[in-house]
Structures are given as structure tokens and as C-alpha cells.
Amino acid sequence: MDLKLSVEHEAFREEVRAFLKAHAPDAPAPEDKGLRHPKRLAWQKTLIEHGYAARTIPAEYGGYGAEPDILKSRIIAEEFARAGVPGGLASQGISMLVPTLLELGTEEQKRTWIGPTLRGEVIWCQGYSEPGAGSDLASLKTSAAVEGDEFVVNGQKIWTSTAREADMIFCLVRTEANAPKHRGISYLLFPMDSPGIEVRPLVDMTGVANFNEVFFTDVRVPVSSIVGERGAGWQVANATLTHERGMLGDPNAAYGRLMAIAELMQTETVDGHRVIDNPVLRDRLVELQARVAAMQANGLRIMSARAAGESPGLAGLIVKLMGCELNHQLAGLAIDALGELGILYEEGEHLRAGGAWQARYMYDLGLIIGGGTAQIQKSIIAERGLGLPREPKPAKA
């Protein structure tokens, strides 16, 4: 057990601080909204050049090309957070498609897509879930029939974030109608402006369309757009799902929220008394603080295991379930601390933090469901982590 940084890593931290001091004024501000805002794209380019985004992606594909060093990645994240400076773009294209292409893409696919995706020039959306295929994703029905050198895609996807902005989609389709469900799926890449694609915004409980539905009617896609073998799309997709679950439940984000709530509870007053002087609310704050501390320590343990080339085991399997639940509980405490102020929304003189806690409380419930529901996570923990038997298949009628 050694929680001190080596000389090399201390020096690296100084390097990151120096970069931030020199370049922070170029970073986009919160009001520079939009995935294609020129300031965002310029900032991403600067970050890649200095190795603070796309750090370990090979330079030949448009990354920085550093050796993987989990600790350095953590130092970058910590220093950017401390300085309040936005880090690199965190799109589904970058976090999910790029690692998949690096692992399973053809040389041409890597050269065509990774660089522009990293730079934010090409925006992707993910076509996985369908109305009839949620937790049971492998039962998806969107079909792709071969006609000459093209697939003809028909069907519907749902829960597609950034579909309205996206240039491209990475999409799971059924190419082998008669194969067992896990062996009939292929992973295709195609443009969102292809004829036959219709995008409908899907307004959720937050009042905003964070997601969309995407409809495909005879969409023609060249057969060369496939990633991996025909019928092997399930394995390709699982490579990306692993990357997605790593993104959800980050304990350092939870720590930031905890501190924001502590601040909120020390500034908001009821009857002239600070909210934190209410012993019940204060007790809840510290109870969640212990949970955040446990998840942060768990995060350090996972990082050390990965750095040593070991599997983090159960410590890793529980992160999505526990991290998302914790974030939701934190938002719930913030709302209870706000009381009646916590039911205000959208706008108005008395609204706090622009209604962010209210939006988070609802959006985070979505994250408990999305990316593998809490119940699916529990089955994974029990089966892969504890070795409990899988659910028996129902007998065929």
C-alpha cells in the first residue's frame, strides 16, 4: 500500500499544471454549447497535441501515442477537475467506437474513422436498443438483407443519444435470420444522412429530448461497412459495452457532487438556520460521504489491479450498479436539502443551480436503467462474480 506518487508522476502532475496555466484561457466556456462549436473542436485539437486527450491512441490513427499509464490518466483528470477546465470530448464515438475499431476494425476503417472521430469532426450515435430488445439486446430485430454488394436495413432503434447531431451510426442489425440469436447479428457503420433514415426526438422525464428514436426504411449500406465478421456483431458489441460501463459510475464525479451538496447545505437556510444544522440531513450527508469514500477507495484498488495487469474481479463488476445508485442518492439528498426549492424547475428567481439537481435526480434514474439495468448488473455480479447458476432456460413448448 503506497498512496504517494513517484518522482516521475509528481513531475507529470507539474507538467499538467503548467499546461493548464498556459492554455486554460483557450478552453470552451459552458455557454459554448453544441458538439461542433469551433472552440470545442479547437480545444480538443490542442488537448490531443499535448497528450491530454486520445492519450494512448496510436499517433498513426490520430492519437497522441503514449504508453498506457493509468495513473497519468488519473492525474490528468484530477488536475483538469481541480482547475475547473473541461477535459477532452467524451462522446460515444470516442469512448465506445474508437476502442472497438482499434481492437476489431480493418486497417482502412481505423484510418478512415479514428482520427476524425477523436478530433470531434465526425459525430457518432449508437444503434443498439430497440423497443423489443432492451435488457435482452440480442433479440434485436432490425434486419439487414444482402442485395448485391449492399445491406438493406429495415427496423427501428431507440434510446439513441446525439442521433440528431450525428454524422454516422454504429449499429447492430440481424443479418442471419435463421441463426441462433447471438450468432445472427452484425455490426455496421453507416451515414445518418442515408436515404430512408428518420430521427424522432424522444422527450424524457427531465422535459428534454436527451434521446431519440431512429427508423430505417430500406437504408442501403455497402457490405464493406461491417466491423468484424458477418454474424459476429454480438462479440463486437460486447467489446463496446465494456467500455460504456467503465464510463458510468465514476466515483470522482460523485465526490465532486458530495462537496457541492456540503456547500449547498452550508449556504441555504430555513428559518435562518443553515440546512446543515438539521441533524437528520447532516447525518444523511455523512452517510453518503462514507459511500463516496468507499467507492473512491474501490476505484484506486481497481486502478492498481489494472496497472499490474490483474483483473479487478468483483471490485470492478459492482461499479456501474453502485456508482449510478450513489449518484442518484446524492441528487436526492440535494433536493431534500432544498425542500420546496427543490421542486422548482426550468426557470425563475428562486431556482437554484439552474435546476441542475432536479434534472440530475431524474436523469440519473435513467442511468440506473440505461447501460444495463440495475437488475441485469446484479445478475452479472451474482453469475460472474459469485459463480451462482444462470437462470434456467424455459422448456420449449
Place this chain on the structure above:
Amino acid sequence: MRFALSEDQKMLAGTLGDMLAGTAPLERVREAAGGDEAVRAALQSELDEMGLAGVTVAEDAGGLGLGVLEAALLQEQLGRHVSPAAFTVRAALAGALCGEPFGAGIASGEVRFGAALAELGGARPGAGVAAGADGRLSGRALFALELADATHLLVADKSGTLHVVETGAPGLAMTAMANIDHTRGLYDVEFDGVPAEMLADTSAGQRAVTLLRVLFAADTLGAAQAMLDKAVAYAKEREQFGRVIGSFQAVKHMCAEMAAELEPARALVWQAAHAIDEADADADLLACLAKAHLAEIGTFIARTATEVHGGMGFTDLLGLHYWFKRIGFNRQMLGGPERHRAAAAKLQGWA
């Protein structure tokens, strides 16, 4: 930077775990808990033979010279096997606080400390010890630990200052307090002008509380791990409706929830123990958080693991209740989780 146990630390904990699994199975624990003093003494001497009495005593005084993290890992194993052997006070705490001048005696087992420190976490009516002008102690301490064959007693007075008294000293009277966890004894100690030696270190009271918080948390970690392991094993073997019950989602998810709570808690206990070793500024805070958090998740696991066992979990025959009660004991010692969270809030200027 590496947040992981060293090979030495794993081996130390593994050696004790193997020893306890071999020589202290539930049948023997049950005999000791039932009042068989010879069995309890035998279990104690097996621990002493490993040299663990001097775990935190410096090497040049004949101890192992190890830190709080190692002591916590050992405590975890003792909780895992619901061991009736004295260790928390007699080895870990005494070595850390009274190594000077008692180190060699603690390590050899000639000096055996018990502790009357419960009032550091809050005094019940009638409890509280005060030092007179002559340094002699008078008053009463409740919930004193590890007194079965103690030679010395570490006592906190009302101001939080610690004193050492000999258990044979005049004016000292001890009465056992029947408690839920028969693997550990509690005592009601009366002091009537008992000669005492004050500890020079005025921070010793706070250090003792911080250490005990982490050790009780570690004991619960081990006991909860044992309950989870037993629940999972039972769920893989017990059949109802023609299937093992672990194939039902209702049961499977109970097991997953226990594991999901326990794994991060383990990392928190390691970090809290390590923080004491490093004299980290957050050590007191982390100890409060660890004690409170392990109390909460320990209670959840104790209850859930019992439910996974169905009716058998409720029987004396299976003996699961020894772990259930051990976790309950750890939860309340030095105060329940609310008191430790209140202390954590105070440390941060929130109260």
C-alpha cells in the same frame, strides 16, 4: 503509488485465516462461547504462538513491528472466524499505545491488556471514571473489553486521558455483563481509589478511539465476508421447486447486493487503516466513516445472509447467529453509526 495489499500482508492474513479454519472451527468457538474456559484459553494460546500479541510492538522490543493495516487484516480474519481470542485491545491497541514501557511484556504475553474505553464514545448514566489529586481512579466504567485473563487495564477518565492500572490492584472490582455476542466478554468495572499510572501522551485517547473504530470495522468486514460466503454456498446447494435456490433471481440478487456493498467497504477499511499508519491528516475522519459504514453494510449483510439461509439461518444448529451477533456487537461498540457520523461532521466543521 499502489492501492493493494503486499504479498507479505496477504500471507500474514492468509496464515492466520488458515490457522483459524483448521484449529478454531465453529464447534470449538461454540464451546468457548458456551463458557468452556479451557477451550477459550487454548484458542488464545494458538494465536499467541503465532507471535500476534506483539503485532504492533516494535521489533527491538520483541514484537512484529507491523502497522495498523496489518492489525486490521488480522482482525478481519478473527471476525471471519468469530474468534473468541483477545486481540483488538491486548495486541493491536496495547502495542500501539503502551509499547513504551510495556512492549516486551505485550509481545511475550506476560502483559495482557484489557480496556475500559467505552466512555470515550459517550458515557451512560452512572458511568465515568475520574482521577483524584493523588492520581488514583474512582468511578465506574461499562463495556470494558478483553478482561478474561488481563493483567493490566487501559482506562479512559472523563477528560479522555488514559491511565494504566493493574487488574490485581486494590479497589478494583469487575463484573461480567451478559451480552449478545458470546465470543466476546464485556465487563462492568468499579474503581474505588485504584492506583493508576497516567499515560503521558495526551493524544492517546483520540488515537485509541480512531484505532478501535478501524478495528471494529475490520472485524465486521471479516464477519460479513463469512456470512456472504456461507449464503452463496448455501444458495448453490439448497434445492426447492426442483432447482438450486441460487438460480432464482430473488435469491441471486440478494447475494449480488451483499457483494456490491462489501467490496467497496473492504477498500475503505484498508484506506482508513493505512491512513493511521501514514499519520494522514484525514485518518480520524476516515476511521469515523469506516466505523459507521461497516456498521451499516454489516447489518444489511447479517440480515440478508440469514434470510438466504431461510429457516436454517434462524437455528442455533447452523450457528450463523454467531456472525450476526458479532456484527451487531461491533455496530454498537463506541456508539452506533449515527454517533460516528456526528463525529465526522464535527471534524469537518459541519457541526
